[in-house]
Amino acid sequence: MTYPLPHPAQPLKIGTRGSPLALWQAHEVRRCLMAAFALPEDAFEIVVIKVTGDQILDKPLKEIGGKGLFTREIEEALIDGGIDIAVHSMKDMPTVQPDGLILDCFLPREDVRDGFVSPTVASLADLPQGAVVGSSSLRRRAQLALRRPDLRLVEFRGNVQTRMRKLEDGVAVATFLAMAGLNRLGMAHVARGAIAPEEMLPAVAQGAIGVERRAADARVEWMLAAIHDGPTGVRLAAERGMLARLDGSCETPIAGLAVIEGNGLWLRGEILRPDGSESITGERRGGVADAAALGRDLAEELLGRAPAGFFSWR
Numbered sequence: 001m002t003y004p005l006p007h008p009a010q011p012l013k014i015g016t017r018g019s020p021l022a023l024w025q026a027h028e029v030r031r032c033l034m035a036a037f038a039l040p041e042d043a044f045e046i047v048v049i050k051v052t053g054d055q056i057l058d059k060p061l062k063e064i065g066g067k068g069l070f071t072r073e074i075e076e077a078l079i080d081g082g083i084d085i086a087v088h089s090m091k092d093m094p095t096v097q098p099d100g101l102i103l104d105c106f107l108p109r110e111d112v113r114d115g116f117v118s119p120t121v122a123s124l125a126d127l128p129q130g131a132v133v134g135s136s137s138l139r140r141r142a143q144l145a146l147r148r149p150d151l152r153l154v155e156f157r158g159n160v161q162t163r164m165r166k167l168e169d170g171v172a173v174a175t176f177l178a179m180a181g182l183n184r185l186g187m188a189h190v191a192r193g194a195i196a197p198e199e200m201l202p203a204v205a206q207g208a209i210g211v212e213r214r215a216a217d218a219r220v221e222w223m224l225a226a227i228h229d230g231p232t233g234v235r236l237a238a239e240r241g242m243l244a245r246l247d248g249s250c251e252t253p254i255a256g257l258a259v260i261e262g263n264g265l266w267l268r269g270e271i272l273r274p275d276g277s278e279s280i281t282g283e284r285r286g287g288v289a290d291a292a293a294l295g296r297d298l299a300e301e302l303l304g305r306a307p308a309g310f311f312s313w314r
């Protein structure tokens with residue numbers, strides 16, 4: 001089955017947030033579709049949508065609350081037909097989509113690791129006793145507090161430029177940013193180095209771009225199938241299968257990473273108390289065909305090993 005392709009008079013509308021990274025990702029999806037279907041740039045229109053999470057910058061995310069802080073308005077536009085596809089950082093996506101929407105197209109995954117960013121300190125291990133570190137990520141804060149209880153953590157929000165300025169102003173001596181975002185923006189040099197997953201297990205789906213569509217739009221389904229990366233899909237199925245069973249949200253300190261080894265899948269997971277006083281880790285190996293089940297299975301194990309009261313968010 002083939003369908004009429006978009007053209008300049010009737011462009012395919014690509015919805016995105018307005019941050020530099022989000023815009024880069026939307027342009028990347030356009031580049032992939034242009035290449036797959038030999039289409040000109042103006043067969044696509046990039047539509048920037050304002051989202052709640054980007055408009056409130058003075059509060060920690062967990063205080064603004066609610067799932068889908070960075071996605072709600074974009075998904076509404078997709079349902080209403082104001083846009084035809086929506087581009088997301090998969091790390092920020094809930095495991096369940098609204099009725100009528102499907103999220104099953106992923107571009108090849110970037111570097112999954114966190115980057116260590118500091119104007120003065122060479123690496124995580126070189127942070128002096130009691131150093132002030134900035135992060136607004138509950139996961140990174142909990143992982144740091146666990147390994148380095150001496151460090152002082154301060155909230156750090158905003159885009160890369162804002163965070164770099166805060167470091168220069170001495171608000172903190174170091175912070176963490178996903179290598180994926182830095183690489184995409186050509187800013188890898190601001191990181192002193194990437195942190196091995198053994199030292200800081202990344203967020204579920206870190207480094208992956210997803211494209212969401214209307215379930216009823218068969219033409220878009222057909223077009224997105226041409227740019228979907230299978231291995232990334234399998235890895236995310238395992239990680240997000242775990243996340244779904246853990247009832248995770250962006251308020252939850254959960255880490256997870258699946259890698260493909262030969263024709264198998266290796267999944268690692270970690271759940272933490274938000275104050276970093278305890279962490280439970282586990283791993284599973286299995287076939288790529290049962291990726292989501294592997295994730296759910298690991299989640300069951302972690303849940304079973306968590307003492308009463310571990311889940312402060314429940």
Ligand SMILES: NCc1[nH]cc(CCC(=O)O)c1CC(=O)O
Nearest residue numbers: 089091177178180181206207208
């Ligand atoms: N929560 C914000 C967010 N969502 C995705 C990325 C980075 C890019 C990615 O992981 O794909 C970031 C910023 C960061 O953690 O440094």
